[in-house]
Amino acid sequence: MATLSHEPLDAAAATAALQRRDCGAVLTFLGTTRDHHDGRHVTRLSYEAYEPMALRELEALERESCERFEIEACTVAHRLGEVPPAEPSVVVVVASHHRGPAFDACRWVMDELKKRVPIWKKETYAEGGEEWVSGTKLEG
Numbered sequence: 001m002a003t004l005s006h007e008p009l010d011a012a013a014a015t016a017a018l019q020r021r022d023c024g025a026v027l028t029f030l031g032t033t034r035d036h037h038d039g040r041h042v043t044r045l046s047y048e049a050y051e052p053m054a055l056r057e058l059e060a061l062e063r064e065s066c067e068r069f070e071i072e073a074c075t076v077a078h079r080l081g082e083v084p085p086a087e088p089s090v091v092v093v094v095a096s097h098h099r100g101p102a103f104d105a106c107r108w109v110m111d112e113l114k115k116r117v118p119i120w121k122k123e124t125y126a127e128g129g130e131e132w133v134s135g136t137k138l139e140g
Contacts, residue, residue: 002058003077004051009088018073023095027102029110031090033083037123037133044124046082047089049117054078057117061109069105071096076109078119
């Protein structure tokens with residue numbers, strides 16, 4: 001079940017929720033914030049979203065990943081608001097019978113999330129100023 005949260009994300013709980021007796025692979029990806037970008041020191045990072053649409057798109061990614069890859073389950077959680085460096089801003093968990101499809105699905109979900117989901121990242125820099133960071137551009 002996709003979630004948007006203004007509180008810290010609980011990756012362990014998300015992982016535990018997808019563990020299944022029939023799945024030999026439970027893959028957890030943490031996208032964590034970092035203290036630098038393009039050679040600049042980032043002192044603050046925050047996320048904003050058009051929440052109703054973002055949640056619908058995250059749920060669509062979960063469904064599509066199960067249809068597209070040989071996986072049994074997928075869940076995505078994204079944090080909103082200020083996220084300190086080294087804390088997760090996104091958690092993707094995929095459960096599959098085997099590791100290959102789990103890795104493929106997880107990467108696809110993250111790539112599609114950056115293209116499709118209306119969540120925006122704003123960085124504040126040590127040398128002054130702030131900037132909205134561009135996501136991945138859609139092709140075509």
